[in-house]
Amino acid sequence: MDGTTASSTQLLRQINSEALLRFALQEQVFTAGEAMAATGLTRATVLGVCDGLVGAGWLEEVSDGGDAGPAPKGRPARRYQLREAAGVVVGLDAGEGYLTTLVTDLRGRGLGKRRKSIDSHALGRAGRVASARELIGQALADAGCGDDDVLLTVVGVPAPVDAEGMSPEGGEFWQLMNSGFAPALPGTVIVENDANLAAIAEQAQEPSANVATLLSGERFGAGLIVDGRLLRGRQGGAGEMRFLDVFDSKLVPDEGGSDGLGALARKWARKGIHSYGGTTSLRRLPEEGIQAEDVFQAAREGDPLAGDIIDRLGARLARIAVVLSSLLDIERVVIAGGISSAIGPVLEHARSLLPTDSGLPLPSLVASTLGAEVVVQGAIESALMRIRREPMAFLPRAARS
Amino acid sequence: MDGTTASSTQLLRQINSEALLRFALQEQVFTAGEAMAATGLTRATVLGVCDGLVGAGWLEEVSDGGDAGPAPKGRPARRYQLREAAGVVVGLDAGEGYLTTLVTDLRGRGLGKRRKSIDSHALGRAGRVASARELIGQALADAGCGDDDVLLTVVGVPAPVDAEGMSPEGGEFWQLMNSGFAPALPGTVIVENDANLAAIAEQAQEPSANVATLLSGERFGAGLIVDGRLLRGRQGGAGEMRFLDVFDSKLVPDEGGSDGLGALARKWARKGIHSYGGTTSLRRLPEEGIQAEDVFQAAREGDPLAGDIIDRLGARLARIAVVLSSLLDIERVVIAGGISSAIGPVLEHARSLLPTDSGLPLPSLVASTLGAEVVVQGAIESALMRIRREPMAFLPRAARS
C-alpha cells in the first residue's frame, strides 16, 4: 500500500508489531505479561517485538521502580512505555475569524495551546496558512519540541472536505477556508471538515454509534456518525444543512440556509426590534450591537421577543432532530460550539416539540460540554485515532544511532 | 474472531488463502501464473495454497483443454477453477404479498428461481417461514442441489433490520415481516432490509460510492450508500422516509408518511375522482379498482387528473432528492421496484423542479432497470459480497474423505 512493500515473510512481524503498538498507545506502562494477554502472543515473541519497537524509537524500557504494585512475587517484569519523545500530534481549528491550535503527546495529554483572532478575508489563503504556521510554531515551542517531532497535524476548516482533503471548486468561501495547509504545516497533514471533527470529539467523550453533532455558531454544519463511522459524501458535503429552507419555501433556498443558531439569533433579533409589536429590552441596544449572547441573556430575564426567538430556534432544531432521527436512525443529537453553554432553553423547547407517537425512539438532544474547543479536541482525537489505526505509517523520530 | 482461533504461525497462510480465494471467486478459470500476478506471491506458494484450497473443497483442477487460448508455447499451465459443487447461495425477497427466491452459484449465475403470492396477514409469522422454506426447497430442487449445498441465505424484508437481523420490537407489522427466518432456512441466514438489498443490487450494476435507492412500490424505503458503505442505524431505521410529512404538517406525521409512489398514485386517484373538478378518464373505473398502473397509463394518454398526480409525485420525489443530496451528498437517486418501468414522467417532472443554483451538484434521478427483481438480485449480490469478504468463514461442502 504505502511505503516499501514488505516481503510476505515479514508481514507477520509487522502485524504483530502494530497490534502491540496499538496496545501500547492505550496503556501508560506495561509488562510483557500484559502485552501477552492483550495480543495472544508468546512471551518470547512479545519481547522480540518490543525489542524491535524500542529500536525503531516507538517504545522505551522503564527501569526506575516508581511503582505501587501489590507486592510482586517473582522476578520483576521488564516494563515498557511509549517513548515520550516518539512524537506529538497537532490539532488546528482554522475557523473564519480565529485560529486555535493544540499540541499533545501520543496519549492526548496537552502540551501547548494557542489561540489567535484573524481576518480571513483580509489575509487570503496564503495569509491564513502563514498565520497557522506561526501559531503552531509557538504552540510547539510551548511544548518544547520542534517541527520534526510532529507525526500528524489535523486541520479543521468550515467547508466540505472530501476524502483527499479538497473542497468543492465552486465555493469561493470554501476555497478560502480550506487554504491549502498541507505543504506548510509540520508532519503529515490531514484536512477535515470542522463539524466532522466536533463529532469525533463528542463521540470520544461519550461513545455511541449513531450521533449527529451540530456545530452551530456562525454557520451550521453537522458531523454525522452512523454505524460508528463518519459520513463524508463524495465531495465532503454530508452534513450540510441546506435542506432546511428548501422545505420551508418549496425548493427555493432562501437566506439563512446555512446560518448557525448563533447567527440566526442575532439576525432575527436585529430584524425583530423593528417588526415586533410588544416591548423588548433588546431595543436598548444599538441594532448593530446586538449579539447572540444578548438574546439568550434577555430570554433568561423573561423578554418576550427573545423568548419568541428561542422558540423559533427550538422549532428549527426539532425539525433537524426529526429528520436526522427518521432518515438516519440517529439516537443522539449534540449541539456543540461556542454557544453550547447557553443553548439550554432552546433544547427544552425543541424537546417539547418532538412527536411522541413515532415508531422509532426519539433522539436525545444534549448540549456539548466541550465548549469552544470541540473542533481542536476533535482534531487531536482524530489524529490519535489515525495513528492507532495504522501506527507503522507514522515513523517516530529516529532513535539514536 | 469466529471459528477456531488460528495460531499466529498459520495466520499468514490463511491470509494468503483468502486473497487467492477472493481472486478465484472473480475469475472463471485461472492459472498459477495469473494468481501470482494477482496476489504477488511466488509460484511455489501459490501452488501450495491452491493445493490446500483443493483439499478444502473450494477449488478443483480443470484438466480438459477446452480452451481457445492464443497458442501457448511452453509447458501447459495447471488451471484451477472454483469447484462447482462448492456451494450455492440463496436470495429471498420476503415481501408482504409475495415471495421470490433465486438460487445461484458462487459467481451469481442463476440456477433456480421461484415466485409465489402469499397473504402474510393470514399466514402469520410461522406461515411465512414455512412458505419460504417450501419455495426455497423447490428452487433448490430446480437447481439440482439440496440444503447442504447452501452456504448462505440472504432474506430481504420490508422492515427496519438492525445489525443482528432483528426489527424494532414496537412494530407489529415489522415483526410479522421479519418472521424469524434464521432457524428454518438453509445455510447461514442473514436478514436485511429490502431497500438496502435493492441498493446493493443497484450499486453492483453501476458502481458509485454515494447512491440512494428508493424502493417504491407499496411502501417507501430507501437504501442509502454513503462513502461506499450501506447505512443501517442502531435499529436499522436508516432510510426510513417518515420525515417527509413531518415537514408538510409541522412535526405531526399524517397518513401517507411511509407510502410508496405506487400506493400514493392509487390513493390520490381514488380520492381525486371525487374532488377533482374537470373530466378524467379515471372515473370510468370503479373506485376500488383503480390501480397505480391505471394512473400512469391515463397520464400517458393526457388525462389531466392523472397528470396532476404525476406532478405531485414528482414534487415529492424532488424533495427527497434535495434532502438526500444536501444532507448526505448523494450523487445518484435510483427509483427501483415494480413501478420503476413506468416512472419516467415522474422523474422528468422531478428533475424540472430541482434548484439550479445550489452550491453542490444536483443528484441524477434515474429509474432502475432491474424491475421487480431488485431485491432478490440484491440479496444474491449481498451474499456474494459477504462470501468474498471472508470466504473462509463459509466452509464449502467437504470434499471427499
Added chain:
DNA sequence: GGACCTAAATATAAGATCCAAATAAATTCT
C-alpha cells in the same frame, strides 16, 4: 546470612511459512 519460592527472562529446539534458485517436465516450433 542462607535456603527456598516465584514469576519472569533467556536459551534451545522444533515447526511452519515463504522466497530464491536450481532442476525437471511438458509442449511447441524448427
Added chain:
DNA sequence: AGAATTTATTTGGATCTTATATTTAGGTCC
C-alpha cells in the same frame, strides 16, 4: 529429433512463531 519456452517441482536458506527447558532476579522465611 532437437531447440526453445514456459511451467512444475525440488531444495536450501531465512524469518518468525511456539513449546520446553534453563537461568535469573528478586522476595520470604528460618
